[in-house]
Amino acid sequence: MSDSNKTIEQFVQSDYKYGFTTDVETDTAPPGVSEDIIRLISRKKNEPEFMLEWRLKAYRHWLTMEEPTWPNVHYPPIDYQSIVYYAAPKARKPGPKSLSDVDPAILEMYRKLGISLQEQERLAGVAVDAIMDSVSVGTTLKGQLAEKGIIFCSFTEAVHEHPDLIRKWLGSVVPYTDNYFAALNAAVFSDGSFCYIPKGVRCPVELSTYFRINAINTGQFERTLIVADEGAYVSYLEGCTAPMRDENQLHAAVVELVALDNAQIKYSTVQNWYPGDKDGKGGIYNFVTKRGKCAGVNSKISWTQVETGSAITWKYPSCILLGENSIGEFYSVALTNNCQQADTGTKMIHIGKNTRSTIVSKGISAGRGQNSYRGLVKIMKGATNARNFSQCDSLLIGDKCGAHTFPYIEVHNKSATVEHEASTSKVGEDQVFYLNQRGLSTQDAVSMIVNGFSREVFKQLPMEFAVEAQKLLGVSLEGSVG
């Protein structure tokens, strides 16, 4: 191996920087899933009867299903009976009403992550609904949002305070029958976020949720539901980091978005869960179902994701373009390093007339990482004049990683226009040397090349998030180079 290859090799070996756990007492259910456990979860949360029924239906359906094997990822069989399905941080007083009621250890952890709630509340226009394990521990800027009639709260709270909205929209985009992991999530999900933007309201701040997996052996089953009523606009940010862990952890979240007439939802994710060590030991299994429905005319849903963490990523944020003239967008940067595997992409289902979709996917593979883009563009019979543009670019760092592209295109209407462009390139020794010669270290050089490659996607992120994402790419590729 030449020296330059060795340098790149060393460079991609990195340590996870956010590996610490917080010492908080947890209220934990025994491992395993059964109707009893589901009843326990529902009871713990004082849920109305309709929720329990829905969970049980989902569970019974899940029992008839089989785990999917088609993704291009490999992992040992998951023992669903060894997973703990409910863990809540114990409040010192029942129900924290404000930040001062929140366990100081939790607040300390957020401080380490640089997302102190007080600071968020005081400084910036970001309302954070912080989720640790499965129960929301603090919600900010509620007052300001309430003035506009915006509902932004934990899922549990929404079930109690706004049962009609939940009953109407829960499972309307991702039904519990959708897939294996979505069914499991529907049965056992413990919390998540709910957001409703009323007619004609433009949400004045970026809504943000930070997820962090904390208790040992706890699968995370979050559920997010966002409804933008007619003419509403909301930008939602989701960012995650997780402490270092030996056991593999299953994360099977569900995110549902609904955009009614002329509504717009922008959903941005920066995902940095523990990816496992250099040899692939540990790390999160991220099996997520994310889907948005452009239900109304002229509605628009944009997914932007920066995926750098998890041992295995299996997710396809999708858009159902039902309303006439509706628009779906998917911008993705997925980075796999060491032994990480990612099978990610999107589905754009064109149903309405004049619907348009754009897909820009940037896959970066380093170490022995395997990165697959899997995307479906489906033009239904009635989708006259539908248009799609897809661009899938792969960047390889080193010579032990892999990039794969699986585009699926189904067109049932002759008036449709579908374009697909793809490219694969390598971070060249000549590029690194060029930047070295101008005074940049190899680490900074590779960071710069990777960030340049990802620029089109970063442009779609809200400003502060874009800065964070750039840093994250740098950190994720950081290694032992001088």
Place this chain on the structure above:
Amino acid sequence: MALLEIRKLNAGIAGKHILKGINLSINAGEVHAIMGPNGSGKSTLSQVLAGRKTFNVMSGEVLYNGKNLLELEPEERAHEGIFLAFQYPVEIPGVNNTYFLKAAYNEVRKHRGEQELDAMDFLALVREKMKLLHLEQDLLNRPLNEGFSGGEKKRNEIFQMAVLEPKLAILDETDSGLDIDALRDVADGVNKLRRPDNAALVITHYQRLLDYIVPDFVHVLLNGCIVKSGGKELALELEEKGYDWLACQPCL
């Protein structure tokens, strides 16, 4: 003390012995030209001086400001004021030219223990250099060398050089692929940057660049050896007679 002192340098690539005992001394304030036919080792010399690891040094030494240059990483050499204008500048897609150059500039300042320039101050500096070199404003906002014409790439190299103000600039066939106007502009830029405290090593195939960048010394490189050195008139002689009349003497 010479700025650059090359002694009995032997170097090659992939087991091939290319440079065979190069001796060369460059003082501050001087411009040296290295001429030679294809395959004589001109580019190898420039890459070795810049520290490219695909080339290996077999023996000899290179002192730069009295320091052992060969011990330094490529980026350290850059921090110390060595600049290579590449024969084939590579494209770095998506990386903004100004952003890149600011990062490079501040690395050098950091090395010198100076405060880094912020975006506003840096932009002011860059504007001034652009005026000096008659460059188009849009060059700043484009991604680094991406989709640049051959001429634009070479101009961009000289622009970077103007901003980074190296002590020793190595121009590797900067004239190749340039039309006469671009050649004049590039040479003009190099001349404006000449100062008593810096030096340049101009590597070229043809004499025509030396009509514009007038060297103090000309060296002829043949089969990895410097076979003849002289003043600027040597370049004209080569133009007239070619390289054949110069025998390759065995060198040490």
